[in-house]
Amino acid sequence: MPNDHQPPTLGDYPTYYDKPALKSGHWRWLIIGYFWAGGMAGGSYLLAMIAHLFGDEADRPIARWGRYIAVVMGAVVSPVLLIWDLGKPSRFYNMLRIFKPRSPMSVGTWGLLTFSFFSGMSAFLQAARDGLLRPFGPLARLGKTLPFIPFESIGAFFGLFMSGYTGVLLSNATVPLWAKSYKTKGATFLSSALATASAAITLLMALTDNETPRAIRRLHHVQRGAMIVEGALIAHEVHHLGPLRGYLLRGKVAPHFYSALLCGLVLPLLMRSPRSRAGRILKALLTLVGGFLYRTSAVMGGHASAEDPQAIFYHSDPRRD
Amino acid sequence: MQEAELTAATRIEAGRSYGFFTDTTVCIGCKACEVACKNWNGVGVDGLEWSGNSYDNTGDLGAQTWRHVAFVEQNKALWHGQTQRWLMMSDVCKHCTRAGCFDACPTGAIIRTEFDTIVVQSDVCNGCGYCVMACPYGVIELDLGGSGLAQKCTLCYDRLRGGLEPACAKACPTDSIQFGPLDALVERAVDRTVALRHQGIEDAYLWGLDEHQAGGLNAFFLLVDEPEVYNLPRSGTDPADFVAESAWRTTVAALLLGLFTILNFLRAGHDA
Numbered sequence: 001m002p003n004d005h006q007p008p009t010l011g012d013y014p015t016y017y018d019k020p021a022l023k024s025g026h027w028r029w030l031i032i033g034y035f036w037a038g039g040m041a042g043g044s045y046l047l048a049m050i051a052h053l054f055g056d057e058a059d060r061p062i063a064r065w066g067r068y069i070a071v072v073m074g075a076v077v078s079p080v081l082l083i084w085d086l087g088k089p090s091r092f093y094n095m096l097r098i099f100k101p102r103s104p105m106s107v108g109t110w111g112l113l114t115f116s117f118f119s120g121m122s123a124f125l126q127a128a129r130d131g132l133l134r135p136f137g138p139l140a141r142l143g144k145t146l147p148f149i150p151f152e153s154i155g156a157f158f159g160l161f162m163s164g165y166t167g168v169l170l171s172n173a174t175v176p177l178w179a180k181s182y183k184t185k186g187a188t189f190l191s192s193a194l195a196t197a198s199a200a201i202t203l204l205m206a207l208t209d210n211e212t213p214r215a216i217r218r219l220h221h222v223q224r225g226a227m228i229v230e231g232a233l234i235a236h237e238v239h240h241l242g243p244l245r246g247y248l249l250r251g252k253v254a255p256h257f258y259s260a261l262l263c264g265l266v267l268p269l270l271m272r273s274p275r276s277r278a279g280r281i282l283k284a285l286l287t288l289v290g291g292f293l294y295r296t297s298a299v300m301g302g303h304a305s306a307e308d309p310q311a312i313f314y315h316s317d318p319r320r321d
Numbered sequence: 322m323q324e325a326e327l328t329a330a331t332r333i334e335a336g337r338s339y340g341f342f343t344d345t346t347v348c349i350g351c352k353a354c355e356v357a358c359k360n361w362n363g364v365g366v367d368g369l370e371w372s373g374n375s376y377d378n379t380g381d382l383g384a385q386t387w388r389h390v391a392f393v394e395q396n397k398a399l400w401h402g403q404t405q406r407w408l409m410m411s412d413v414c415k416h417c418t419r420a421g422c423f424d425a426c427p428t429g430a431i432i433r434t435e436f437d438t439i440v441v442q443s444d445v446c447n448g449c450g451y452c453v454m455a456c457p458y459g460v461i462e463l464d465l466g467g468s469g470l471a472q473k474c475t476l477c478y479d480r481l482r483g484g485l486e487p488a489c490a491k492a493c494p495t496d497s498i499q500f501g502p503l504d505a506l507v508e509r510a511v512d513r514t515v516a517l518r519h520q521g522i523e524d525a526y527l528w529g530l531d532e533h534q535a536g537g538l539n540a541f542f543l544l545v546d547e548p549e550v551y552n553l554p555r556s557g558t559d560p561a562d563f564v565a566e567s568a569w570r571t572t573v574a575a576l577l578l579g580l581f582t583i584l585n586f587l588r589a590g591h592d593a
């Protein structure tokens with residue numbers, strides 16, 4: 001039993017039949033998938049805006065595929081996953097009764113809604129320019145004349161929001177593993193989202209044979225930078241977890257965590273910028289899988305910590321440093 | 322005249338803070354509170370499995386258990402040369418001052434009532450489950466087998482409105498569960514703790530009144546062992562207190578990463 005002279009640690013606490021003192025919540029694949037898809041959508045939208053505004057002719061494919069990925073992942077896949085998780089579609093409307101700045105879930109819902117609008121507009125304009133809306137005559141003409149800039153310059157901020165807020169959502173809970181990284185989780189999710197978004201755009205460019213050497217290089221650089229930041233943040237988080245890091249590094253979550261590092265960071269960094277199309281496709285796929293595995297390990301590691309009363313009692317003990 | 326004046330010697334008025342003082346030293350483990358709660362609130366059946374954990378078959382607070390009686394059989398050196406005791410404690414939602422569930426709820430389903438208690442409105446809740454992860458005491462839970470909505474103790478909101486004390490407190494035969502206005506309860510609890518210490522039970526202390534327990538709890542407890550023994554943590558935080566810091570840090574990171582990406586595109590295409 002811990003005494004007041006020695007700071008207690010995991011394993012020191014008496015428990016109640018080893019029962020958890022917290023409820024870890026029901027988040028599983030749907031929400032993990034949402035974190036992944038929403039982040040990718042936000043990052044893609046940002047990349048599209050920047051490629052359009054600051055890039056040149058050779059960066060066109062980035063803008064095109066970025067816009068399409070943003071709308072599919074952000075305005076279609078994300079809401080579907082979220083509503084599926086709620087069980088009944090009509091329940092989603094209750095989220096729209098109020099706006100609560102202190103609730104990341106409330107702020108996030110409004111952010112997702114706004115982002116869906118902007119990503120929808122951009123995709124609409126892009127589709128019109130790609131000639132996909134020809135059957136809709138006037139609509140296609142409207143889409144061709146409206147400029148991207150007013151939408152994308154505002155929408156890009158919501159893209160960033162989509163990529164980062166899920167980290168805030170996750171870490172502002174009482175689950176020990178999540179709560180411990182409330183200062184950095186947003187940044188970690190953001191950098192990971194930028195890496196997966198670069199990978200997703202690279203993948204689509206390669207698959208549709210709509211790539212330019214410069215676009216490939218630029219995405220490679222963005223992805224590399226994002227992965228380095230992500231790696232550094234993950235290392236910092238693991239260090240900062242102290243004894244709680246065991247829920248990530250050992251036990252049933254560990255395989256997810258290590259394969260996330262391998263697929264999402266180590267292998268793509270080692271592959272650098274593959275010359276062959278097959279190489280680029282492989283690197284992109286690895287990054288995407290890695291991003292999903294990272295979110296899996298973050299969510300499931302939290303559950304593992306919330307299911308262990310030792311973690312809860314340790315985390316909530318004011319005598320701990 | 323309200324019934325509460327007869328059964329709890331208190332008049333229930335909107336605008337005052339009400340709560341529970343649970344004195345675990347007089348709990349006899351009869352579970353009248355669990356039964357009365359289920360009966361009044363129409364909460365579903367659970368705990369029909371033999372857990373083997375002393376007399377506790379409901380296990381923990383949750384969607385179907387709004388009062389939960391914990392049983393701890395101890396074999397250790399105690400006061401007055403005794404070596405065995407049986408701790409019993411009726412746990413409940415703490416109706417926190419800084420309630421994590423209340424702050425986290427995106428729909429506004431969770432409200433603070435005119436009696437300073439925390440209640441989930443089942444017609445507004447959409448089952449997102451965020452409150453579950455925000456409660457520092459593992460109280461609120463989604464009824465995943467049924468409605469899918471969040472459920473917990475209401476401190477018998479409907480009864481309070483009707484001038485009746487909560488069902489559990491009324492049913493408790495030893496007054497281990499006491500209902501009343503918070504200030505009066507605290508006074509009574511402090512007196513009781515002092516009296517117990519005079520009687521030689523020096524480990525007696527009050528859990529839940531400190532600021533670091535989610536700003537102070539409307540439902541607090543008199544305990545005689547470490548809080549963990551009763552499955553209670555030493556402190557409880559409202560995660561919403563960290564949202565602002567989390568958000569500004571994420572914003573800074575977002576702007577930096579955005580800038581980094583822009584710089585990448587501004588760089589001359591030397592490699593093209």
Ligand code: SF4
Binds near residue numbers: 416421439458461
């Ligand atoms: S104990 Fe949990 S469920 Fe009860 S008011 Fe506090 S945060 Fe909400």
Ligand code: SF4
Binds near residue numbers: 429448471
């Ligand atoms: S599950 Fe219901 S009560 Fe809990 S946070 Fe979601 S909407 Fe609010």
